Amino acid sequence: MSPPAPATAAPNPRLGHEAVVRAVEALLRWLKHHPSPAPEPIYLLVTLKSAPVRRFEHHLRLPLSPFPSTFLVADRLPDDLPDDIELLPSSALRSLPAGARRGLVLVDRRLKIPSGGKGAKGRGRVVPVDLADPAWATSAREAVCSVELRVEAGTCRAVRVGHAAMAQAEAVENVVAAVEAAAACVPRKWKNVRALHLKAPESVALPLYSAPSAGGSDGAKDAKKEGAARVEQGRLKRRKK
Structure with a gap:
């Protein structure tokens, strides 16, 4: 059930295509060595500098389905x-x-x-x-091919962008598209993006982008921890249910 993939725009210079390729390659390699009965999801962690005044919700269109089935x-x-x-x-x-x-x-x-x-x-x-x-x-x-970006409270949100069974090139394409779509729809766009990370439920968060003012700061580290905690919280809730 895979529709024809639309033409992919050139990645934004802020993102750094090589950083995406390295993160995707490392994460897929980690997932390969930690197999599960069903392919694990891959998340893009979007961390904003300031939370929206009102509840924010937007659907991001990806080139390929982030679901394995x-x-x-x-x-x-x-x-x-x-x-x-x-x-x-x-x-x-x-x-x-x-x-x-x-x-x-x-x-x-x-x-x-x-x-x-x-x-x-x-x-x-x-x-x-x-x-x-x-x-x-x-x-x-x-x-x-549609995923939801929703921010109700706080500044970090996890968006599903792929799964462990994807080819590296497919995952990279989805990550780049998700980043561009997310940055285009959040309030103040790229000016409000503090950091971007890539993560699986059990893996560490791999950095994709960090705003110049947030590089190496405690705020960036806290944002990374907050994003990882949100993914972990969702995983634990699924297990309890």
């Missing part, structure tokens, strides 16, 4: 189900397999998504789809 939870088989989507019964909503929790989960709008219980939370992403709409597959393909 896509699942459709439905009790009826669509006529045009793509070959790369695995069909799951409605009962799977109560306890999704590990692969589904790491991937993109499409749910038939006619089904009720449980608000609690095992498997109800901690999923990669859940998107309702209307199977009666002939264009449902097109909408699903758009959702596959």
Whole structure:
């Protein structure tokens, strides 16, 4: 379920393409030596210099899907189900397999998504789809390459940009696109970006960018710790659920 990748713009000089390549290469190498039943997600940690006055939310469009797999939870088989989507019964909503929790989960709008219980939370992403709409597959393909950047409190947020099974060039392409999209939509744009890091749930945060005023400062170190803590907190919540 991979749509044609759009042309990738040249990376911003602030970012440094070589820094992205080194970080992605190191992280993928680390993930290879720490395998898991389902491919681990890769996160971009975006740290701002100052938090937005109001709640901030924006969808970032990536060239490639950051999810290793896509699942459709439905009790009826669509006529045009793509070959790369695995069909799951409605009962799977109560306890999704590990692969589904790491991937993109499409749910038939006619089904009720449980608000609690095992498997109800901690999923990669859940998107309702209307199977009666002939264009449902097109909408699903758009959702596959869309990730959410949301800042409610604090200055750091984790955005999913890839997974452990991606090729290095694919991961680099997604990271560069995510950085440019994030920097373009946050308040005051690049002027408000303090630091960028790349991280898997269990890995250290690898630096991609640090604003000149934040280089080596305690604020940058605190931002890095805050971002790592947010990813770790999310991982622990998924385990508890």
